[in-house]
Amino acid sequence: xxxxxxxxxxDLRVDAGQSQLVRRAQTGDADAFGRLYRLHVxxxxxxxxxxxxxxxxxxxxxxxxxxxxxxxxxxxRGESAFGTWLHRLAVNVVLADRRxxxxxxxxxxxxxxxxxxxxxSVADPxxxxxxxxxxxxxxxxxxxxxxxxxxxxxQHAEIATMTGIAEGTSKAQLFRARRLLRxxxxx
Amino acid sequence: xxxxxxxxTLDPLVRELPASIExxxxxxxxxxxxxxxxxxxxPRWLPLAAALALLxxxxxxxxxxxxxxxxxxxxxxxxxxxxxxxxxxxxSLEHDPGSxxxxxxxxxxRNLAIIDSALAESRRALAADPGNGDMQxxxxxxxxxxxTLLQQAxxxxxx
Amino acid sequence: xxxxxxxxLVGVATPLAAQRTPVxxxxxxxxxxxxxxxxxxxxxxxxAARLAVSGPKDAIRVDGxxxxxxxxxxxxPRHARIExxxxxxxxxxxxxxxxxxxAATGRVRVEGALRRVxxxxxxxxxxxxxxxxxxxxxxxxxxxxxxGTVVVRGVRGELQVTTTSGEIFVGAAxxxxxxxxxxxxxxxxxxxVDRAGTLEAQSHSGDVExxxxxxxxxxxxxxxxxxxxxxxxxxxxxxxxxxxxxxGGASIVARSFKGQVSVxxxxxxxxxxxxxxxxxIR
Numbered sequence: 001x002x003x004x005x006x007x008x009x010x011d012l013r014v015d016a017g018q019s020q021l022v023r024r025a026q027t028g029d030a031d032a033f034g035r036l037y038r039l040h041v042x043x044x045x046x047x048x049x050x051x052x053x054x055x056x057x058x059x060x061x062x063x064x065x066x067x068x069x070x071x072x073x074x075x076x077r078g079e080s081a082f083g084t085w086l087h088r089l090a091v092n093v094v095l096a097d098r099r100x101x102x103x104x105x106x107x108x109x110x111x112x113x114x115x116x117x118x119x120x121s122v123a124d125p126x127x128x129x130x131x132x133x134x135x136x137x138x139x140x141x142x143x144x145x146x147x148x149x150x151x152x153x154x155q156h157a158e159i160a161t162m163t164g165i166a167e168g169t170s171k172a173q174l175f176r177a178r179r180l181l182r183x184x185x186x187x
Numbered sequence: 188x189x190x191x192x193x194x195x196t197l198d199p200l201v202r203e204l205p206a207s208i209e210x211x212x213x214x215x216x217x218x219x220x221x222x223x224x225x226x227x228x229x230p231r232w233l234p235l236a237a238a239l240a241l242l243x244x245x246x247x248x249x250x251x252x253x254x255x256x257x258x259x260x261x262x263x264x265x266x267x268x269x270x271x272x273x274x275x276x277x278x279s280l281e282h283d284p285g286s287x288x289x290x291x292x293x294x295x296x297r298n299l300a301i302i303d304s305a306l307a308e309s310r311r312a313l314a315a316d317p318g319n320g321d322m323q324x325x326x327x328x329x330x331x332x333x334x335t336l337l338q339q340a341x342x343x344x345x346x
Numbered sequence: 347x348x349x350x351x352x353x354x355l356v357g358v359a360t361p362l363a364a365q366r367t368p369v370x371x372x373x374x375x376x377x378x379x380x381x382x383x384x385x386x387x388x389x390x391x392x393x394a395a396r397l398a399v400s401g402p403k404d405a406i407r408v409d410g411x412x413x414x415x416x417x418x419x420x421x422x423p424r425h426a427r428i429e430x431x432x433x434x435x436x437x438x439x440x441x442x443x444x445x446x447x448x449a450a451t452g453r454v455r456v457e458g459a460l461r462r463v464x465x466x467x468x469x470x471x472x473x474x475x476x477x478x479x480x481x482x483x484x485x486x487x488x489x490x491x492x493x494g495t496v497v498v499r500g501v502r503g504e505l506q507v508t509t510t511s512g513e514i515f516v517g518a519a520x521x522x523x524x525x526x527x528x529x530x531x532x533x534x535x536x537x538x539v540d541r542a543g544t545l546e547a548q549s550h551s552g553d554v555e556x557x558x559x560x561x562x563x564x565x566x567x568x569x570x571x572x573x574x575x576x577x578x579x580x581x582x583x584x585x586x587x588x589x590x591x592x593x594g595g596a597s598i599v600a601r602s603f604k605g606q607v608s609v610x611x612x613x614x615x616x617x618x619x620x621x622x623x624x625x626x627i628r
Contacts, residue, residue, distance in 0.1 A: 020532050020553045020606075030222055031530075035513070037215055042207025049208060063214050067221045131200050150194070150201055178194050185200070291451070291468055298492045298510040301530050305550040309603060312571060321569035321586055325603045328548050332510050332529050336492055343449050343468055344432050 022082050026073050033073075037066055040083055044090045050147045051094050053136045061097055065090045091148070095162050098144055134184035138177050145170050146177035287343060295340050302336065305329045367443065368404050368426045372397075375410030375433040378417040383424030383440035383458065390421040424458075457481040466490045493531075501537075513552070520616045521545060528552050532605070538616040539564060539596040546599045553605040556598065557612035563592025567599045570607045577609040 018039070024032035044065050049058035069086055076085055135143060144163065148154045149170075156174075160167040287295075309326040316322060370389055372379070375397065389406050391397045397418055401407040408420060410433070422428055427444040430436060435452035438445060442459045450467040456479070463484050468491070478496045480487050485503040489496050493511045498519070505524040507514050512531045516524070519537025524545045526533045532552040538559060539545045547554050558564075568575045569586040580589035600607045 020555075028224065030219060031511075033222070034215055034219065037218065041214065042209050045210045045214075046206065046208040055211070059210060059212075059214060062210060063218050063221070066214075066218045070222050131197075131204065150197065151204070178197055182194075182196055185197075288451070294468060294492055298529075301511050305529050305603070309550070312603070316571075319571060321601055322571050322603070325548065325550060325571070325601055328527055328601075329529055329550055332508060332527065335490060335508055336510055339466060339468060339490060339492070342466075 018082050019078070022073070022076065022078070025070070026076070033066075033070055036082070036086075040086055041066075043083070043087065047087070047090050047147070047152065048094055050132075050135060050151065051098065051144050053138075053140070053143060057097075061094055064097075065093045068093055087152075091152070091154075091162060095144070098140065099164060101140070130185055131181070134181050137184060138180055141165075142173045142177035142180065145173035146181070149174050150178075287340070291340070291343060295336070298336055299333070302329055302333045306333070368406065368423055369429065370406045370408065370422045370426050371401075371429045371431070372408045372420065372433070373410065373431045375408070375418060375430070377410075377415035377433075378435040378452070379410075379430070379433055379437070380417070380419040381428065381430070381436065381438040381441070381445075382419065382421050383438075383442065384421045385424065386421070387423050388421075389423075392419040392421070453477045453479075455479045455481075456484075458484070460484045460486075462486040464488045467494075468492060518616055536612060536615050538562075539598060541595040544597045544599075548599070548601045549605055550603045551605055552602065554600045554602045554607045556600055556609045557615050558598070558609065559615050560611040560613060561592065562596070562598075563594060564596035564598045565590045565594040566609065567597075567601075568607050568609060569601045570603070570605065572604045573602050573606055575607045577607075578611045579609055 018036070021032045021036050025036060041062065045058060045062045048061040048065070049055060052058045052061060065086070069089055072089065076082070135146065138146060145159055148159050148162070149156065154162070156167045156170040159165075159170045163170070165173075306326070306329050309322060309329060313319065313322050313326060368387065372381075389399060389408065391399065391408070397420070398409040398411070399406060400409070410418065415434070422441070423443070424441050425443040426441075428438075428441065428446070430445070430447045430450065432449045433452070434450070436447060436450060436454045436456075438456045438458065440458055441456075442461070444462040445456060445460055445464070446462075447454055447456075447465045447467070450465070452467075454465050454467055454477075456463055456465065459482050461484075463480055463486065465478055465480070465488070467478060477494050478489050478491055480489065480496075480498045481500060483500050483502040487498055487501050487503075487505045487507075489498070489507045489509075491509050491512055493509065495513050495515065496507050496509060497515045497517075498505060498507065499517045501516070501519050501521060501524075503520075503522055505516065505519065505521050505526070507516070507525075508527045509531060510529045512528060514526050514528055514531065514533045514535075516526065516535045516537060519535065520540065521537060522540045522543045524535070524539070524543075524547075526535060526545075526547040528549045530551045531549060532554070533547045533549050534555045534557075535545065535547050536557040539562065541563065545556070547556060562579070565588070566577070566580060567588050568577055571585060573585065575583075575585055575587055577587065579591050580587060582589065598609075600609065
């Protein structure tokens with residue numbers, strides 16, 4: 001998945017801004033953390049929304065991600081970019097929630113209502129809305145693997161570790177997701 | 188089934204999707220309420236600041252940090268010539284806040300608080316080192332910003 | 347053909363006088379506004395908004411009072427002096443005259459090669475990020491905003507940015523005179539200062555970072571009375587340093603009351619590298 005075209009300031013922010021903000025947030029500066037929130041909330045929310053398929057739950061999980069990040073921030077040593085670290089943390093939070101949900105609802109339904117996701121202004125807004133809606137309409141297990149593999153770039157071995165499913169199951173879920181999406185999009 | 192390969196049908200569509208989606212509402216207030224206060228870590232400059240503080244407490248004259256000829260010190264207790272005009276501006280904004288949007292009023296209050304805190308810090312530091320040209324320049328910066336902010340608010344269209 | 351093309355736009359195509367620089371004033375445009383510079387000496391409006399266009403040929407007035415908050419797209423002569431007063435978000439491209447934006451309360455983005463850009467915003471309230479982005483080889487840029495992030499890339503001349511709690515990021519700059527001031531936000535400058543030029547970057551509590559070419563010839567004044575100073579130029583230590591490099595032609599001042607002041611050697615500082623995926627997750 002290609003990132004949004006970076007705004008003219010993105011690289012400048014990375015050059016100077018984020019390391020300063022992270023340093024200040026680590027010492028307890030909530031305003032600095034608020035700025036980090038503004039820079040990264042879009043990506044975190046997108047991940048939560050696409051895996052959860054539920055806007056209200058995505059709201060709550062996004063909040064949980066940033067609260068957890070605040071708690072864990074003193075341990076961030078800068079070995080990776082802050083965005084990368086935050087994203088991994090977000091994946092862990094969302095998957096922990098998914099695992100809990102799966103334990104509660106042992107029967108996976110195929111009839112979940114697709115969620116109306118925020119539209120993006122791209123060349124063909126109609127087509128992307130179809131795809132977002134189709135992803136939201138996937139069964140939870142297939143949706144999780146599709147988002148992690150085809151959208152976020154994780155490999156099956158990593159997905160298996162993060163979700164607690166077998167690698168073979170991850171591959172099967174991806175196959176199922178892609179087939180269902182092609183059908184939903186009429187392709 | 189080669190599932191590690193990209194799906195040629197879906198992949199181009201997936202690439203068009205936005206990497207980020209802004210939440211429909213601002214989640215920050217709820218997040219901020221849940222942040223547990225953290226005792227600020229020790230910044231790297233603390234040892235130097237601690238040393239300076241000890242010197243101040245001891246009443247010792249600080250080693251002059253600036254190598255350039257010291258400019259005429261600004262008496263810390265001097266009346267800020269902009270205060271009168273700023274007070275009038277602030278009074279007019281506060282007397283008639285209803286014509287400014289709540290967002291604008293919140294922005295104004297929030298930023299004035301930041302400025303006033305910075306002014307207090309600067310003045311305290313200058314009181315201990317009145318000849319410090321760099322501190323004087325930084326104080327002027329904050330004073331300028333206060334004036335700019337109030338003048339900007341006064342220029343906003345009122346409903 | 348040109349008339350038919352103009353007529354296809356919903357709104358008025360109003361010709362302007364060609365003898366001197368035309369002025370176009372946009373007022374009360376509450377919704378998002380897109381300003382496009384074009385090569386015609388006329389003003390046209392497109393969009394759902396009904397903007398009232400009036401005025402003599404050298405001073406067109408575009409009034410959005412009756413247009414609600416619908417988005418509007420306005421085409422203006424690229425060389426005109428454009429004044430936008432009030433309003434929400436603004437996106438201006440293709441202009442090379444003058445642009446003055448005052449009392450805006452939304453995001454402002456300007457891309458082009460203007461002789462002069464002045465943007466004064468008052469943010470968008472607690473839920474909005476009051477960003478200002480100015481991109482392109484403008485000769486003179488001035489931005490005043492209480493908060494949010496100000497990004498200026500590619501300026502070629504004079505630059506002044508003042509903010510209270512906002513952050514300032516300047517990149518790919520070549521300045522004759524630049525003054526960057528924030529009270530609590532960080533200030534970052536990457537670029538070249540002309541020989542005999544001046545750069546002043548100051549913040550009360552934010553960090554100040556300068557990235558300038560390794561062969562810069564300047565007199566530096568770096569100070570952080572209760573912060574730290576780190577510099578790849580000059581020698582010495584302490585929270586106040588003054589030194590010269592080369593023939594010391596330019597003047598570079600960086601101060602922070604309690605943040606970190608740092609000066610870094612950056613080859614090609616005035617080149618727009620336009621790095622991609624900088625905040626990408628993968």
